[in-house]
Amino acid sequence: MSHIKLRRTRTDRWTARARPAFLYVMYGLLLWSVPLGLIGGARPEVAAAIVRAMRAYFEALPEPLYALFGTGYLGYTAARAWGKVKGVER
Template identity: 90%
Template sequence: MTSSRRRIAGDRWTLRARPAFLYVMYGLLLWSVPLGLIGGVRPDVAAEIIRAMRAYFNALPEPLYALFGTGYLGYTAARAWGKAKGVER
């Protein structure tokens, strides 16, 4: 393994990138539990929370979603190619 590959493979930011993304996804999924409980007790409050979250996500520009999707799919394809070539574990 070349020194540049070793340096990239040992990069702490690179090692944390995928787990950080998954933690965000887990957080969003887990948020549905307290929101469901709030909705059972105070449907009006839950509706306002949902309205605010929808407004936030709709305010994010479309190119940002495209950039994220392209980066994530590119990373996935590069990782699969690296594993198929035997370069990565």
Template identity: 80%
Template sequence: MAVIKRRRPARDVWTLRARPAFLYVMYGLLLWSVPLGLIGGVRPDVAQAIIAATQAYFNALPEPLYALFGTGYLGYTAARTWGKAKGVER
């Protein structure tokens, strides 16, 4: 029989919201493909304009911002893995 362990609630509000917020952004980007696909089926020119505008937006973001995000995300992952390996975190 599996034992379900209760997690201690996080005391820091920002830590508590960090992971769900990132996942919500990813879910939003994935779900956006559904209406964009429907728009593309009806009005391919409008869908192409939306895609071009989105690409222009992401290309306008500076490269150091992507590096900062990647470093922070990978650093968080490495710190969690190390904490779990040492037995500090569960």
């Protein structure tokens, strides 16, 4: 319990920005669809080339990296939910 209280009182900026940083990346990916849609309306061949390049990039990332991210994210979510159920976290 004292460890959790200590974590709450620390002003570690890296820890405080960890969750928002992930959300900002996801928002960025979603918002990228707006200009890509506009490009697709004006120049479909350019939009198709952009999509092919992005797809190639994401497919080049190794599968274990995706698994690690998913495991870490789901593990964090489960631990956070368990802490709330136990009344340890707000």
